[in-house]
Amino acid sequence: METTSLFIKNMVCNRCIRVVKEELEKNRLDVRSITLGEAVVTGHLPAEKLQEVREILADNGFELIDDKKVKIIEKIKTLIVELIHHKNTGQHLHTNYSDYLAEALHMDYHYLSTLFSSVENTTIEKYIILQKIERVKELLVYNELTLSEVAYQMGYSSVQHLSNQFKKVTGYTPSHFKQIKENKRKPLDEVGLN
Structure with a gap:
């Protein structure tokens, strides 16, 4: 049976997956599978139906x-x-990101890096750092791990490396960040945006 893949921007969490699935099913689409950034539906979507989907997604903050x-x-x-x-263990963060992306997308990393930089006006490396810092913020707010455990889980070589990078990105040390009462975290779809 024919399927159509829909690539969806700003779909970055499990709640996003649930919302997109519910909205597509409300619109009488048979959702075969859904993952972060992509939904696969049964059949071919004519232009009118595709426009309806586009509008439904936009109403929910997706594109x-x-x-x-x-x-x-x-x-x-x-x-x-x-x-x-979204991975459960820290071991995956000790992976080489360029190899991981090249293998997962079946494309040359240099091409991916150049394309990313030209469209996003930042490098993949900087985007990774911003995402890692956002995850560190989350772990600090939960206050369940020591800073050493956070550094290890996030793939940093040392607490000092984590602290230096955290301060460079946020302007705060990790310990000062933990003391701040107001939430300084960003939604994942806004990480990397100026």
């Missing part, structure tokens, strides 16, 4: 992606977000 290069960028972002925010 349907058409451009091939933008789809690749969104896949890169989705893979990074999944790896940093």
Whole structure:
């Protein structure tokens, strides 16, 4: 049976998956599978139905992606977000990101890096750092791990390396960040945006 893949921007968490699935099913689409950034539905979608889907997604803060290069960028972002925010163990963060992305997307990393930089006006490396710092913020707010455990889980070589990078990105030391009463975290779909 024919299927159609829909690539969806800003779909970065399990709640996003649930909302997109519910909205597509309300619109009488048979959702075959759904993951971060992509939904696969049964059948071919005519232009009118595709426009309805585009509007439904937009009403919920998502965007349907058409451009091939933008789809690749969104896949890169989705893979990074999944790896940093949604995997259960810290071992995956000790992985080489360039090899991981090249293998997962079956593309040359140099091409992916150049494409990402030209579209996003930042490097994949900086995007990874911003995502890692956002995850560190989350772990600090939960206050369940020591800073050493956080550094290890996030793949930093030392607490000092984590602290230096954290301060460079946020302007705060991790310990000062923990003391701040107001929430300084960002929604994942806004990480990396200026």
